[in-house]
Amino acid sequence: MKSLERSHPTVTLLYFLAVTLPVMLCMEPLLLCISLAGALALLFSRTGGRNIRTLLYFLALLLLIALVNPLFQHDGVTVLFFLNGNPVTWEAIAFGLCAGAMTLAVLCWFLSMSQMMTTDKYLCVFGALSPKLSLMLSMALRFVPLFTKRMHAVRLAQRGLGLYRDGTLPDKLRGELRVFSVTVTWALENGIHTADSMEARGYGTGRRTAYAEYDFHAWDGALLALILLMLALTLCGLLTDAVAVTFYPALVRAERGVLAALTYAAYTLLSFLPTLLTVQEKIKWHFLQSKI
Template sequence: MSRDPFYTYHPIINIIFFTVVITTTVFLLNPIILVLSYSAAFVYSVRLKGRKALKFNLLYMLPLMVFAAAINVLFVHEGATILGYFSNGNPITLESLVYGLFSALMIGSVIIWFSCYNEVISSDKVIYLFGRILPKTSLIFSMVLRLVPMYKAQIGVISNAQKGIGRDFHTGNLFQRARNGLKILSIMLTWALENGVETSDSMKARGYGLKGRTSFSIFRFDARDRALAVSLGALMAVFSYGLGIGRFYFRIYPTVKWTELTKTSIPFYISIAVIFFLPIILGIMEDIKWKHLKSAV
């Protein structure tokens, strides 16, 4: 992954950002906030992973969101505003339709945000953040984060090796392909078990988890991190104040009701919008900076 500017900030800044955006998306069923969250997550994931993220968001997440919205309309019939009836007599309500759409948007946003989280919060950042508090748990969690890409790469190596001797799962009849596939799986499981034992012995030899053990860290909370922390704190304070006075209130059942968007509400929505789009803003600023430096050479 190319080093996105937000990736280079201190892990505490990274974890606070993702905690705020994911928590806000889950617990505030406000249409404007959900649209902002989904838009920011979509753009940031594409910025981080390019076409791979675009394919995932459109081919997998979009159908999942449509399915989630449809399921709510089919099985939830609460609400006072009836739009029509199914053939079995169950009502189709505006409230169930709105709740289904917003729930689908929330699910999609959270999943995409977590995909961005996995790109930004690396295993060394997890150990740095939680290693002293929960050494064993943080180690296990950091190992889990790298299991899928590591195993995917290793099974590719094993498959290529077996292919070189004519034993991959694309060679021979159906029975031979199945046998070759099981052989590759057996080799993969053996390697995984050996790798687990080696990792355990390595960490034990290094004294991981022992009382008083010190650890090396490359992370330093510098002036740039302090500036972003202050800015993020100010934005969160404005947003929290707006939340406290009910500017983001939105109710669906029994009827749809919300606090109307007025001029006094705009600063509060701007604050959460800037928070959602913060990594993208930092990336754009970095791109402009590099273009300016290149043109000056």
């Protein structure tokens, strides 16, 4: 068993798509709670309290969405009070809370995803789809920071030549334009050499392959199958309205049956899967270390 982070990048990426899909399709309060709990558990199990600051910003966003919705949405039968002559309803607040929770859950999942999915892993996934696309991505990833670095060098050089003045705003704009065009000229000239270097190494002579450092092991296959199964079960529940919920005019949750229980169970397993794997790995390490 391996943690999600050490699994094959395709599995990692698909997991995050699978876990966020159901909550984006349906704003079911219990499902949202499960998703949020799973996302937070994963964050804390991997990085401890390091993301607290980011989470506080996310929480502020949730409250904002929850508060703003009832100010503009006045549907709903349970009027709590009137604000400037407009009714503020319980249903609108509930909807706002759920929308906020959905945003929060998705953001938390993506936070973990951005920590796990390095550029190499994206390249591996896209390389399997299209080697050319993956090469273009890689070249772009190299080009952007290089361009910034060179702009800086050009700015210093032009200033040292006495050709860059930044006394007034028009001077500054003219100077920056100058710096930009020198850097572009340099990049274009550089491009000719890079093209030579690519052709000299056989670029464009036939079908490319995409090399990646990652292997797809049996474990990755098993994990992927589990993820897809849980996703399928959850989607079954969602599409058959087993866990349907309506907000307007009144908050109504349909009768929850066996299928609903199954949906909740499947989604719970899906949400807590990476946390379980992480914790399992940590325990194993602890155990191994205490033996050393």
